[in-house]
Amino acid sequence: MRSELYIGGRWISPIKGGTFDVVNPATEDVIHKLPAATAEDVDAAVAAARRAFDKDGWPKLSGAQRAAYLRAIADGIRVRQQEIARLEVIDNGKPLPEAAWDIANAAGCFDYFAGLAEQRDNDRGEPIKLSDARFTSRAVKEPIGVAGAIIPWNYPLLMAAWKVAPALVAGCTVVLKPAELTSLTALELAIADEAKLPPGVLNVVTGSGSVAGQAIVDHKGVDKLAFTGSGPVGSKIMTAAARDIKRVSLELGGKSPFVVFDDADIDEAVEWIMFGIFWNQGQVCSATSRVLVQDGIYGELLRRLVEETRKITIGNGLEDGILLGPLVSKRQHEQVLGAIEAARAAGATVACGGRRPDGFERGYFLEPTVLTDVPLGSDAWREEIFGPVLCIRPFSDENEAIELANESRFGLAAAVMSKDDVRAERVAAAFRAGIVWINCSQPTFTEAPWGGYKESGIGRELGYWGLENYLETKQITKFVTEEPWGWYMKPSEAAQ
Ligand code: NAP
Ligand code: MG
DSSP states (O other): OOOSEEETTEEEOOTTOOEEEEEOTTTOOEEEEEEOOOHHHHHHHHHHHHHHHHTSOGGGSOHHHHHHHHHHHHHHHHHTHHHHHHHHHHHHOOOHHHHHHHHHHHHHHHHHHHHHHHHHTTOOOEEEOOSOTTEEEEEEEEEOSEEEEEOOSSSHHHHHHHHHHHHHHHTOEEEEEOOTTSOHHHHHTTHHHHTTOOTTSEEEOOSOIIIIIHHHHHOTTOOEEEEESOHHHHHHHHHHHHHHTOEEEEEOOOOOEEEEOTTSOHHHHHHHHHHHHHGGGGOOTTOOOEEEEEHHHHHHHHHHHHHHHTTOOBSOTTSTTOSBOOOSOHHHHHHHHHHHHHHHHTTOEEEEOOSOOTTOOSSOOOOOEEEESOOTTSHHHHSOOOSSEEEEEEEOSHHHHHHHHHOSSEESEEEEEOSOHHHHHHHHHHOOSSEEEESOSOOOOTTSOBOOEETTEESOBSHHHHHHTTEEEEEEEEEOOSSOOOSSOOHHHHHO
């Protein structure tokens, strides 16, 4: 396990020397200490990133040259996939197979963006058809500059990859701050060092959001902020960015609906519903945490859902056969339990779960929970719980389902299940959300745009859209005729 900051291609201790504890959420043991960067360390990281961008030529490399570094990073991650996945488990708590999937996907993300970089070498700029034939014009894409990337704890290495890979391909240099709760694997991204990535192109600073994170947000040398996390912090970052007109992209929370019509296969629906809320202990921004089921199958579906939810094996993510690990932290555990209590007080019924499982005195474990009779105006129905807690309610017709689904200040994801493809497409079109799934929930592809409507964020990650997050658009217009322009004429000529 690394114990230093990665700045300018070197491992260094923070200038003021503070540390914070790394806690394994399955055991509550302190397993490591990491450096708590301050504004001075962030300053050094931004200076290194600026040098790499302004002087050392990272943005001047060809796409193929940058792609070669990214492919080497992808290979480096893959070679150590199991080891990095185990670090993710002891830091975040998720079951090992899920962590292994995350790490493979992080490597795949570097490969995918390397491919886009290679394609961009043939890109001489998009020609623009002008209304005046005396000019030609084209639009070229150029890197924004130094990107500050601030990420949450639910998919530590994967969220880092979603930002670092497109930023580097665009030609930006990066200062990355992982969440304090899960910083172990972001430091492993310094695999970049073995990939001979030039110094300063990627810098990793660990530390708290309020100190290290805020220092990145406020730094005049940072041109672009890419953030994934909670709405309140996202709002703060956007406000701060406004001071220097920094570019901002935000991936925030959600309270995503899943509409199941009564022609759906109940077993299939139960499986997707469970995947949509219990994967990663429900700590998923796009979790389909509000399930709406048509009344013809509501009773039977709920009975099957509760039956299957009770079978989920809970335990330390390093053990075999575990489907649900602990929540990430004591605070998160308390918050989710508090949200369940508040739902109960507001009139909801706990159909299953809702408490610490028997036999787990240590670790931040929580039974997977299904809530029914959740009042529409309650926090449980409206606010993100970010834990393994599902709210389910019946509906009678399509219009009611769409209305209930869209009645939210969030708009990250939405899902619909029906054997009637015309109806499913109609509902998909009606959803006010950035990601819509038909007959499934949560499949995520590096090639497809990811991000939300409304308060779920601004901008899109992944795919070509993710690359655009790190690019400026430059118009280049040329005067191409021998004719004089004729705007400025001497008074004597004008008089003739
Ligand atoms: P968070 O509290 O907003 O923290 C996210 C990151 O921001 C962490 O690295 C945090 O640092 C840092 N931070 C906190 N205050 C800051 C400040 N003043 N200036 C700069 N950085 C600051 O969110 P979280 O609790 O980690 O994550 C859960 C939330 O993220 C949920 O609401 C979830 O929906 C959302 N999320 C969204 C997506 C998506 O793709 N849309 C993906 C994952 C999560 P420290 O924690 O280290 O102090
Ligand atoms: Mg931890």
